[in-house]
Amino acid sequence: THGPRIHGFPLSCPSFNPHMHWPCAQAGLVGMGILAAHQYALQRLGWLAWIHAEQRTLGSLLSANKEGLGSLPGYLALHLLSLSLGAGLRRTAANARPLAVGAALALALQAAFLCSAARLQPVSRRACNAPYVAWTLALNAQAVLGFAGGAALADNVLPAALSALSGRMLPVFLAANLATGAVNWGMDTLGAGDWTARAVLAVYASGILLAAQAGWQVGRGAGT
Structure with a gap:
């Protein structure tokens, strides 16, 4: 249930070199530590003001890429925390009430x-x-909970809408991008x-x- 292992740890956990493999719980602790240090730098060391500032130093590679570089520790923390929480959710699959555990996690x-x-x-x-980071984790936990609930209600049969999305990922992705552009072009989204945003x-x-x-239905009818 935990995937293939090397040196006793799941391959789904991060390894920064071929000889270092972390248990997912440890990945979560490291992620929390990185996030705490990153948040301290944003609040106390002025990183947030630097990242959000409109001014850029001409010819400076650091200034030109300040959003990507300045946010990198946060995204690394998000990755590690996601791995840890994902492993925890997988372990609840054997629980008598996995949906209740997932709902509690999403609420937390x-x-x-x-x-x-x-x-x-x-x-x-x-x-x-x-x-x-907390918002992203909460949003994805809610999505996973919704998928799990839908699968449970459908007796583990993937709903037709999810099958359609899964079977036509590239066309759906392209259509979604075109629709996003149309919305941005057609209205003042900011x-x-x-309630207008919710309706849209x-x-x-x-x-x-x-x-x-x-x-998806057309593809099935055509035998693809």
């Missing part, structure tokens, strides 16, 4: 996001700060209110799902 991550955003600083994707997202997601399912 959502609470962590709300607390960190309120007490530390607003979410910043450009800096990949702690609130953004100035849209909350609902129409957008429904349209992508319907298009994917239609393409």
Whole structure:
């Protein structure tokens, strides 16, 4: 249930050289440590202001790539924490109530996001700060929980909509990008209110799902 192993540790855990393999729990602890140091640098050492500043030093490679370089520790922490949480979710598959455990995890991550955003600083994707990491983990935990719930309700048969998305990933990806461009071109997304944004997202997601399912049905009919 944990995948192939080398030296007793799952291959799904990170290894930074061929002779070092970490257990997923240790990866989570390292990720938390990296995230704490990264957040300290953002708040106390002025990294966030530097990353968000519009000014760039002409001819400076560091300044030209400050968002990518400045956010790198945060994304590394996100990767390690994701591995650790993913391993934990896999272990709950043998639990009598895996959906309850998954729901508790999703709620805990959502609470962590709300607390960190309120007490530390607003979410910043450009800096990949702690609130953004918590939000990303919470969002993905909710998605995994939704997939697991759908599979449980469907007696472990993949719903047609998910089969359509899985079977036509490249066309769906391209269609989603075109639809995103159309939305950005057709309306002021930054100035849209909350309910307008929710309505647009609902129409957008429904349209992508319907298009994917239609393409999947056509492909099945054509024998592909």
